[in-house]
Amino acid sequence: MRLILISRLQPCTAQKNGIRRMSKTTLKAARKPRILITAQDLEILESMVDLSPSRNAALNLLEEELSRAVVVNQDLKARAFCRIGSWVTYEDLASGQVRSIQIVMPGEADIDKRQVSVLSLVGVSLLGLVADAEFTWADDKGRPHSLRVLSVGDEHHAKLE
Numbered sequence: 001m002r003l004i005l006i007s008r009l010q011p012c013t014a015q016k017n018g019i020r021r022m023s024k025t026t027l028k029a030a031r032k033p034r035i036l037i038t039a040q041d042l043e044i045l046e047s048m049v050d051l052s053p054s055r056n057a058a059l060n061l062l063e064e065e066l067s068r069a070v071v072v073n074q075d076l077k078a079r080a081f082c083r084i085g086s087w088v089t090y091e092d093l094a095s096g097q098v099r100s101i102q103i104v105m106p107g108e109a110d111i112d113k114r115q116v117s118v119l120s121l122v123g124v125s126l127l128g129l130v131a132d133a134e135f136t137w138a139d140d141k142g143r144p145h146s147l148r149v150l151s152v153g154d155e156h157h158a159k160l161e
Helices: 002-009 024-029 039-051 057-068 121-126
Strands: 014-016 019-021 036-038 070-072 087-092 098-104 115-117 134-138 144-152
Touching: 036 039, 039 057, 057 121, 057 134, 098 121, 115 121, 121 134, 121 144
Parallel strands: 036 070, 098 115
Antiparallel strands: 014 019, 087 098, 087 144, 134 144
8 A cells, every 4th residue: 555655646747866856736636634733732833934034845834734724622632643742653654764753842852852843844744643644745855755653642741932
């Protein structure tokens, strides 16, 4: 099944230096998983987008994902989802590499502690996903990236300073 999904999501419009690039149309055609967000996280992230002096792929993706997010109750216990403060284990579908990280506010990001900013492309792409969800996006250079959430920890203690 994984090979079918990858081949379906990777038609390229150009190849330069061996790097496959996906068009925005191809990326938008890929079915996106439902994402969940609390009202508190939504307010924080919308403020960050509004106050950002410059735009990049991560902020553009964040703005797009927030516009389609389903706002849920802060105390939702039905199924854990990736949010600020969550510990997430995911697989990079291109390399097969499995990583465990915590999604944190930008000022708390520390790669040595496996803490990734919610404003990074990986942080944004994980935001709102549940276990087994897959997500594909393109970086600033148009290179496709895909990941699958393997597990989401229950911890989500964001420092709101």
